[in-house]
Amino acid sequence: MHNRRLHTASWLAGLLGLIVLSGCNSAPQSGGTGGGGTGDTILVGSYLSESGSEADFGKSTHEGIDIAIEVINKAGGINGKNIELRAENTESDPAKAANAVTKLITNDKVVAVIGEVASGLSLAAAPICQSNKVPMVSPSSTNIKVTQQGDYIFRVCFIDPFQAYVVAKFARENLKKTTAAIFVDNASPYSKDFGSEFKKNFEQMGGKIVSEAAYAAADTDFKGQLTKIKTANPDVLLVPGYYKNVGSIGKQARELGITAPLLGGDGWDSQDLFVTAEDALEGSYFSNHMAVDDPAPAVKSFVDAYRAKYGADKTPGALTALGYDAMMIVAEAMKRVKVIDGPSLRDELAKTSGYKGVTGTITMNSDRNADKSAVMLQIKGRKFVYMATVAPN
Amino acid sequence: MEDQTLQLFVQQLVNGIQLGSVYALIAIGYTMVYGVLKFINFAHGDVYMIGAYMGMFVVLGFHPANIDQDALVVVLAMVLMVGLIVSLRGNLRNPRAVGLRLAGFGLAFVLLKTLCSAFVLVGEKLFGGLTSVAQTSVLVGGAVSVMVSVGWCAALGVIIERTAYKPIRGTGRLTALITAIGVSLLLENGGQAVFGARTQAYSIASLPGGQELVGATLNLNVLGLAISVNRGQVIVLVSAIVLVTLLMYIVRRTRMGKAMRAVAYDREAAALMGINTNTVISFTFLIGSAMAGAGGFLNYGLTQFSFDTNTGIMFGLKAFVAAVLGGIGNLGGAVLGGVIMGVAETFIAGSPFSSFKDAIAFVILIAILLFRPAGLLGKYTVEKV
Numbered sequence: 208m209h210n211r212r213l214h215t216a217s218w219l220a221g222l223l224g225l226i227v228l229s230g231c232n233s234a235p236q237s238g239g240t241g242g243g244g245t246g247d248t249i250l251v252g253s254y255l256s257e258s259g260s261e262a263d264f265g266k267s268t269h270e271g272i273d274i275a276i277e278v279i280n281k282a283g284g285i286n287g288k289n290i291e292l293r294a295e296n297t298e299s300d301p302a303k304a305a306n307a308v309t310k311l312i313t314n315d316k317v318v319a320v321i322g323e324v325a326s327g328l329s330l331a332a333a334p335i336c337q338s339n340k341v342p343m344v345s346p347s348s349t350n351i352k353v354t355q356q357g358d359y360i361f362r363v364c365f366i367d368p369f370q371a372y373v374v375a376k377f378a379r380e381n382l383k384k385t386t387a388a389i390f391v392d393n394a395s396p397y398s399k400d401f402g403s404e405f406k407k408n409f410e411q412m413g414g415k416i417v418s419e420a421a422y423a424a425a426d427t428d429f430k431g432q433l434t435k436i437k438t439a440n441p442d443v444l445l446v447p448g449y450y451k452n453v454g455s456i457g458k459q460a461r462e463l464g465i466t467a468p469l470l471g472g473d474g475w476d477s478q479d480l481f482v483t484a485e486d487a488l489e490g491s492y493f494s495n496h497m498a499v500d501d502p503a504p505a506v507k508s509f510v511d512a513y514r515a516k517y518g519a520d521k522t523p524g525a526l527t528a529l530g531y532d533a534m535m536i537v538a539e540a541m542k543r544v545k546v547i548d549g550p551s552l553r554d555e556l557a558k559t560s561g562y563k564g565v566t567g568t569i570t571m572n573s574d575r576n577a578d579k580s581a582v583m584l585q586i587k588g589r590k591f592v593y594m595a596t597v598a599p600n
Numbered sequence: 601m602e603d604q605t606l607q608l609f610v611q612q613l614v615n616g617i618q619l620g621s622v623y624a625l626i627a628i629g630y631t632m633v634y635g636v637l638k639f640i641n642f643a644h645g646d647v648y649m650i651g652a653y654m655g656m657f658v659v660l661g662f663h664p665a666n667i668d669q670d671a672l673v674v675v676l677a678m679v680l681m682v683g684l685i686v687s688l689r690g691n692l693r694n695p696r697a698v699g700l701r702l703a704g705f706g707l708a709f710v711l712l713k714t715l716c717s718a719f720v721l722v723g724e725k726l727f728g729g730l731t732s733v734a735q736t737s738v739l740v741g742g743a744v745s746v747m748v749s750v751g752w753c754a755a756l757g758v759i760i761e762r763t764a765y766k767p768i769r770g771t772g773r774l775t776a777l778i779t780a781i782g783v784s785l786l787l788e789n790g791g792q793a794v795f796g797a798r799t800q801a802y803s804i805a806s807l808p809g810g811q812e813l814v815g816a817t818l819n820l821n822v823l824g825l826a827i828s829v830n831r832g833q834v835i836v837l838v839s840a841i842v843l844v845t846l847l848m849y850i851v852r853r854t855r856m857g858k859a860m861r862a863v864a865y866d867r868e869a870a871a872l873m874g875i876n877t878n879t880v881i882s883f884t885f886l887i888g889s890a891m892a893g894a895g896g897f898l899n900y901g902l903t904q905f906s907f908d909t910n911t912g913i914m915f916g917l918k919a920f921v922a923a924v925l926g927g928i929g930n931l932g933g934a935v936l937g938g939v940i941m942g943v944a945e946t947f948i949a950g951s952p953f954s955s956f957k958d959a960i961a962f963v964i965l966i967a968i969l970l971f972r973p974a975g976l977l978g979k980y981t982v983e984k985v
Contacts, residue, residue, distance in 0.1 A: 258792065258797035262796075263798070393954075419952075420949075422949075425913075425958075427905040427907065428615075428946075430619075430949075431946040431948070431949025434612055434950055435954075438608055451906055455801075455904075455905060463828055479799065482800065482801045483801040483904060483905075
């Protein structure tokens with residue numbers, strides 16, 4: 208008797224679940240763009256962190272891809288066919304990145320994949336693209352291992368060794384500093400390798416590393432490590448992490464009385480940096496892919512297109528520009544192939560040469576990395592100010 | 601050289617005690633609930649996270665644009681659905697009861713969207729008023745934020761206990777544990793859907809007079825050693841001591857405290873003596889969650905530390921380890937455990953092994969379970985068979 212009652216209850220629960228779930232599912236479908244690959248459209252997939260610890264990166268990149276698709280479709284698309292984006296959210300989680308790419312390839316049957324920003328997530332998804340022979344273009348994963356996953360994996364940004372070299376060179380030659388401390392996120396390949404490459408270059412240039420420490424991305428209190436760094440009294444403090452941690456680290460470093468400027472990489476590039484840092488990072492420097500106040504025409508027209516779509520008071524970051532360039536390079540390659548399939552698209556992407564992108568002139572080298580220059584920016588009054596361009600050696 | 605080493609040692613000790621005081625505030629909630637119910641409330645760390653958000657809404661203001669109302673509707677619809685299933689259980693043979701519940705919940709589902717909009721509107725008005733009050737001075741702002749964080753978290757703790765834990769009380773510990781994990785996931789993911797995934801930070805230092813009170817760095821001279829501390833964190837430490845003292849008073853000197861101790865000792869016997877055990881259990885959740893809410897506001901609202909909806913996970917786990925370390929069920933033990941955890945973590949962070957900072961919590965847990973399973977201040981009890 209009791210069992211039957213329970214049975215009825217679970218049956219009812221299941222029914223209710225179905226009702227509510229179908230209610231939830233119907234909403235995004237009706238709000239979506241509707242229609243799949245109907246023969247007139249070319250499907251391109253993206254997998255980005257649109258929530259989680261690097262949410263701002265994913266959202267910025269998505270905006271760049273959207274602008275690029277708008278520009279391409281307005282100009283007649285790819286030989287008459289429009290490009291349509293299938294976007295997946297990785298929630299800053301490597302396992303979800305792998306699932307998202309599998310879904311894009313096997314379910315949505317996209318011809319190319321754009322993503323991820325964080326190197327750790329690109330590394331999780333790249334082998335899947337490689338084994339399915341679908342080209343993947345990472346807009347901004349700078350870790351060297353990403354494109355080593357296979358010949359279908361490309362990127363439009365420079366790589367960490369170069370970025371670390373630029374920062375080390377800037378610290379030694381422009382700032383004339385001799386001692387440095389390094390503070391890295393131990394769970395992030397980006398941060399760790401940036402730190403070790405910086406160390407190699409800085410020491411080769413005659414500098415000295417006086418202290419090294421590590422943190423974890425989920426940390427909020429960095430005082431233990433910073434107290435140790437303070438006693439080493441470095442000229443500069445390298446923090447090659449992501450904006451969320453860098454802001455807190457800068458704030459707490461100043462509270463403990465560390466006055467040395469902080470140095471970092473493109474992981475700093477977000478206005479959210481100032482949510483935690485406030486004015487603590489004034490006068491610090493970081494390397495980046497582009498500067499919004501760069502006078503180059505490609506940069507100017509991109510900034511104008513961005514402001515037309517998202518509002519005149521908004522400023523695109525480097526990640527938006529890289530998302531834009533990644534999509535543009537894929538579109539250029541598509542225009543050059545007769546039948547769009549994985550292998551032929553891959554071959555054309557590898558031939559990309561001298562493309563004048565927003566983030567510099569892009570040429571794919573034999574390792575499928577973009578050969579291009581980097582810029583150094585300084586933080587002044589909560590703005591990123593262009594300091595110098597450093598070309599590849 | 602020796603002076604410098606000593607100075608480093610004292611500075612790290614100060615850093616560690618500050619961190620430990622926050623662990624202690626959270627650990628108290630774990631330990632109290634365990635003492636009374638023999639149950640680990642894994643959603644406790646997330647109540648702490650909610651405390652941080654509530655303080656933010658007071659200090660920075662509550663903008664409906666920042667709240668995803670559709671997500672709020674979906675999250676509440678799921679909660680209502682679970683509530684419906686739970687309330688139908690055991691009533692299925694009574695058509696009138698089923699009809700009434702179906703009608704009631706059906707109405708709630710229909711009205712949900714309106715209710716959510718109204719809720720957000722009221723929230724905006726309410727927090728708008730609170731924010732303008734808070735803007736008058738940092739002391740008023742701090743007091744209002746503490747009251748809102750503590751009040752809301754205390755209410756949340758009681759709501760969670762009444763809706764999620766009470767209906768399944770007596771069905772076994774495993775059921776309760778899994779329910780607690782479910783509530784925890786609901787708060788984390790529901791929170792992310794509603795508040796957004798963006799990392800947040802705020803400080804009452806932004807209020808008038810706040811810079812002097814909590815923003816500035818305090819340079820102390822302790823026995824000739826120069827120690828620098830953030831004023832905000834000194835206030836965190838002092839507030840933690842005051843709160844813990846208050847709690848000790850409640851538990852040891854008041855009637856309700858006596859009732860709590862009686863229920864912890866033997867719930868059935870306490871009920872036979874005329875103690876309303878349900879009220880006592882709810883009160884335990886109320887106090888524990890209030891402490892977590894205070895911790896959430898203090899640790900973020902005074903320091904500009906960054907947080908998001910997943911912040912409660914690691915803090916909750918470490919506070920739980922602190923409670924076990926001190927002897928779960930023992931209030932003094934929770935405080936001691938929290939301080940030990942904070943100091944140990946800070947010293948590891950300042951050593952060449954800084955990447956093992958988080959591992960230390962769990963190394964301590966394993967060591968305690970091996971050598972002193974009842975914790976530092978815990979008493980060994982003979983399991984009654």
